[in-house]
Amino acid sequence: MPLSLVLICQVCTTQHKHKNSFVFKFCGFLKLRNTRCTPAYGCQPLTVAARNISFSPRQVTSDASFHSASFSDTDHPRVLITGGLGQLGVGLAKLLRKRFGKYNVILSDIRKPPSNVFHSGPFIYADILDYKNLREIVVNNRITWLVHYSALLSAIGEANVSLARAVNITGLHNILDIAAEHGLRLFVPSTIGAFGPTSPRNPTPDVCVQRPRTIYGVSKVHAELMGEYYHHRYGLDFRCLRYPGIISADSNPGGGTTDYAVQIFHDAFKSGKFECNLKPDTRLPMMYIDDCLRATLEVMEAPADTLSMRTYNINAMSFTPEELAQELQKQMPELEVTYDVDLVRQAIADSWPMNFDDSNARKDWSWKHDYDLPELVQTMLNYFSTDACLARAN
Numbered sequence: 001m002p003l004s005l006v007l008i009c010q011v012c013t014t015q016h017k018h019k020n021s022f023v024f025k026f027c028g029f030l031k032l033r034n035t036r037c038t039p040a041y042g043c044q045p046l047t048v049a050a051r052n053i054s055f056s057p058r059q060v061t062s063d064a065s066f067h068s069a070s071f072s073d074t075d076h077p078r079v080l081i082t083g084g085l086g087q088l089g090v091g092l093a094k095l096l097r098k099r100f101g102k103y104n105v106i107l108s109d110i111r112k113p114p115s116n117v118f119h120s121g122p123f124i125y126a127d128i129l130d131y132k133n134l135r136e137i138v139v140n141n142r143i144t145w146l147v148h149y150s151a152l153l154s155a156i157g158e159a160n161v162s163l164a165r166a167v168n169i170t171g172l173h174n175i176l177d178i179a180a181e182h183g184l185r186l187f188v189p190s191t192i193g194a195f196g197p198t199s200p201r202n203p204t205p206d207v208c209v210q211r212p213r214t215i216y217g218v219s220k221v222h223a224e225l226m227g228e229y230y231h232h233r234y235g236l237d238f239r240c241l242r243y244p245g246i247i248s249a250d251s252n253p254g255g256g257t258t259d260y261a262v263q264i265f266h267d268a269f270k271s272g273k274f275e276c277n278l279k280p281d282t283r284l285p286m287m288y289i290d291d292c293l294r295a296t297l298e299v300m301e302a303p304a305d306t307l308s309m310r311t312y313n314i315n316a317m318s319f320t321p322e323e324l325a326q327e328l329q330k331q332m333p334e335l336e337v338t339y340d341v342d343l344v345r346q347a348i349a350d351s352w353p354m355n356f357d358d359s360n361a362r363k364d365w366s367w368k369h370d371y372d373l374p375e376l377v378q379t380m381l382n383y384f385s386t387d388a389c390l391a392r393a394n
């Protein structure tokens with residue numbers, strides 16, 4: 001005869017009637033003195049991770065909605081961007097503010113913002129290593145989307161492994177817990193650097209061997225896996241894109257291996273000379289910043305049922321320093337390019353994908369890039385010539 005027994009879950013305090021005596025006998029009985037909800041009891045899985053003494057999981061019931069019960073579908077998301085003063089954050093804030101309103105997007109960092117950024121919309125200090133401060137920001141500002149940009153990039157990370165480990169791994173743990181506890185939609189970018197020398201390199205598919213050899217890469221594989229784990233375990237709405245090297249005109253790169261592709265434009269306009277720190281035939285996937293930011297918005301807005309996976313490659317083009325220089329020299333024939341290879345960066349680049357297979361992103365949520373190499377070069381040249389003209393006029 002099946003037993004019917006009511007147990008009180010010690011985690012979420014919900015009373016659960018056990019439907020299945022077999023499950024009770026072989027699972028519940030053993031756990032009678034420390035009963036927790038588990039799918040084996042026919043209950044919902046736990047919605048939050050018990051984190052530390054300052055967090056009481058009893059604040060969130062097991063049937064809490066992860067898509068913010070207090071906001072209707074017509075409300076705009078309330079977005080927090082961490083690490084927002086780097087190469088990508090200010091541009092993303094601009095794009096999101098255009099769509100969701102200036103006051104619905106908060107930029108944050110541990111650095112002091114330049115005055116144009118400070119006056120362009122809400123800015124707040126947020127150290128991702130300070131869990132309580134992060135939680136306060138999320139609660140006080142009724143945040144519903146979190147874009148997690150804080151990181152130490154590949155070359156900088158190799159120069160300071162323990163800081164990279166703290167920021168890229170411990171910081172991510174804080175972000176995951178905050179996002180799970182407060183039912184946020186979470187975006188964490190990954191990178192071509194999440195692959196290594198044993199991954200297929202041309203092209204690199206979404207799912208394959210990932211054995212990166214940098215702390216940056218290791219931390220990004222960790223982020224992909226932890227985000228996907230939280231999604232499966234707690235229902236966290238985790239979304240992740242593996243960005244290629246990003247090229248932008250009005251923001252400086254933050255110490256990555258693909259920085260040369262931005263620096264060449266700055267130096268071409270400043271001195272007409274460029275010394276490249278990678279070999280001329282080093283092929284890497286690249287993307288113009290507008291495509292990258294639009295992809296981020298698109299994947300965040302994509303209906304959940306269109307996402308067959310939680311971590312996608314995205315791509316636009318793939319070129320070598322020599323090919324980029326040749327494209328630039330079509331319009332600046334006087335540009336002199338020389339090569340002085342940085343062995344650390346070269347070793348990193350040689351272990352990374354040469355080209356990305358992003359067919360799943362194109363199929364699932366209609367990803368499509370706008371900028372190829374000639375278009376990218378033309379756009380950068382237009383920006384720098386206007387900038388140079390303005391500087392001369394002032």
Ligand SMILES: NC(=O)c1ccc[n+]([C@@H]2O[C@H](COP(=O)([O-])OP(=O)(O)OC[C@H]3O[C@@H](n4cnc5c(N)ncnc54)[C@H](O)[C@@H]3O)[C@@H](O)[C@H]2O)c1
Nearest residue numbers: 083085086087088127128149150151189191243245246254
């Ligand atoms: N830029 C690229 O080419 C590229 C390519 C692939 C992936 N990504 C990823 O996109 C994200 C943004 O990249 P980016 O180029 O803007 O990076 P960036 O290095 O330019 O900026 C990172 C920001 O993080 C901040 N930061 C550092 N420690 C922090 C802490 N403890 N708390 C809060 N903020 C902290 C820094 O002050 C900096 O402003 C990163 O996660 C990066 O891994 C970037």
